[in-house]
Amino acid sequence: MINLLIVDDQKHIRDGLQAMVRQFPLQPDSIYCAGNGIEALQLLRQNSIQLVITDIRMPDMDGLTLMAHAREEHITADYLIISGYGDFAYAQKAIELGAKGYLLKPVNREDLQASVEHVWQEIRTRQALSRNMEQLSRLARETDRKELSLYMQGSVSDEVWVGETEQQNAELWRSYRLCLLREERRINQPGASSAHSMESIAYRVYGSEGCICLQHRPHLILAVDASVPTDKLPAALKTAQIGATAVMTGPQQGLKALPCAYTEVQELYRHSYLFPELRCLLPENTAGLMQQWQLPHEELYALFRFIGADNDGKIAEGISMLFHKDVLQRYHIQYTDRLCRAVVQMLEEYEWVIRPYMGEDALDIESLRNLYDYPGIRDYIQALQQQMLRLNHFYYEFKCSYRNSQDLNEAIRFIHENYHKPLDLAMVSNHVSLNYAYFSNLFKKNVGKGFAEYLRDVRLDKARRLLAETEYKIVEITPLVGYESYKSFTRAFREVMGMQPTEYRQMIRRK
Structure with missing residues (x-):
């Protein structure tokens, strides 16, 4: 039995969806309708409803709140979300x-x-799995999955528990692999599959005695019979039209090997980002990866030289070269991870320079910090390129904002050439032959900050580079960036960076 609930605050949409569903070959037993989340929640409490099609934005209670309340009340239902907002x-x-x-x-x-x-189909599979649970082996009914999962993740357990648990399914623990299934998710892709469907398929492939589910989230992890060919489960998932990448450890012997196998499967999971074309990643696929490398600093610098040049094509080309799969697949996944971090760090440095001129706009750098938050490396590279192009746009507009002002260009050039000397607004305004007050207003309007603040930022930017790239002492750097005393330099540095120059140097070297 499958009942359906349609939730939308617009009647004509509810009626339209109901009419569509009535034309499908598979027909629900009953179709309920509600005009908002409050009505829908009441219907879910009163009726057995398996599938809810709901709008996101509705008055009184929206679709997301409905889902959250239903979950809090332990009301089991599957949801399809419909929204006018992409x-x-x-x-x-x-x-x-x-x-x-x-x-x-x-x-x-x-x-x-x-x-x-x-x-x-997923609901029916889940219902069938539920009906067949009583037919599973004694191990499947009695094993405390949570305790076994904690042991897998490193929790200490006594020898007695290990021995008893191992004996409950001695045949499997004699030779098994850990298998992690990374589900492929795409926004707007209809009907994303769930761990329950993959689990049921795994039990069909390996049998109830040859498969134990150890973890559902964030990824499905199974202990499976090592004697079964490694391509059998991926093939079954493909036949079921479930998009998932499998990673499998080598054969393991004994329950005591489970924590080490968990570490290995996690490492393989990270490497699966390097090989999106492989449906099942095995240890031999990563055995030849180089463990030593040097990040391509020159290529990184060359890429960022295009920022502000209004050349999106060169930026896209540079990113493609840096993250070309033939390069990434030579090295351990740490190379890719460090490369991502290096690009993000440079994005931060560039954004910091023009942040005062960006107004309420900003780059979404936080979303780029973790490669593994994305469905795959292609998705990460697309997000990275989007932020790079936004930065390029901001820089280009920033440069254009004062490009037509020859006097301002000359003033800025003069500042950058003479920042290490005693410099003030009067000297620069005299250099470009402009009235003191007029030049002050022109500078702040076009640059976005006052002369003193801009000069300070130029000097501190040079200081950061000297701290990062040279061995000069702080007292030696002080006059090189235009400060008369060690005390005034360190005070200005601390006010802007929130740390002492020595702390900044240590932080950069750690990175």
């Missing part, structure tokens, strides 16, 4: 709450049918 944040939150799909208005009949049928 907003990644909404989709991400919906998926975190367990949504099986995210569709945009106006809803396409074919996409809706594909989503409903996919979730329908």
